[in-house]
Amino acid sequence: MKYIVFLSFFLVSCTSAPLSVNHYLLHTPTPVVTEAHNKQKTPIYFSSVTLADYLRQASLIIQLNEHELHYSRQDLWAEGLQSSFYKALKHDLNFYNSPKNITEANSVENALTLKVNLQHFLITNRASVISSGTYSIKPKGANWLQKPFYFTIPLEKDGYPHAVSQLRKTIESLALQINQDIRNIQSSNN
Secondary structure, three states, rough: HHHHHHHHHHHHHHHHHHHOOOEEEEOOOOOOOOOOOOOOOOOOOEEEEOOHHHHOEEEEEEEEOOOEEEEEEEEEEEEOOHHHHHHHHHHHHHOOOOOOEEEEEOOOOOEEEEEEEEEEEEEOOOEEEEEEEEEEEEEEOOOEEEEEEEEEOOOOOOOOHHHHHHHHHHHHHHHHHHHHHHHHHHHHHO
């Protein structure tokens, strides 16, 4: 009898449809264009992105209410959020800061240092996405300038693909805000 129950359970589990898993990227591959750093612009050393502990996993997250989160088992980041967010923000910083002067080398003389601390990066049950945290900029020989950021963008369609594209737009907004602060620092140093 035990074997019949086990065999029935095994056959039923084999016939159920497999879980469909979707993977999402925050950045897309773009051609690499190397430019010499502009001597008149201060280079920017983008040192790190740190994540809140709850963001350090592969699932996309939906905030169901003020204190409850849902981690999707079917909709995942294609690579770690920390790495993907870093790549997307670096791309946008370079895009909005021409000529490109974002460097990964800490040895560049007179470079500003940039760090980002991401506290929230999620979809809400109120048909929006939220990205928030702080970023810090340190000119050589000066104190850290720390600024908060908070971006929310409404969802116009259902589904994770649209939500991810809206989350991506929050990174563009962050790049614009950071670049404005960097321009202010650079103009005050000239």
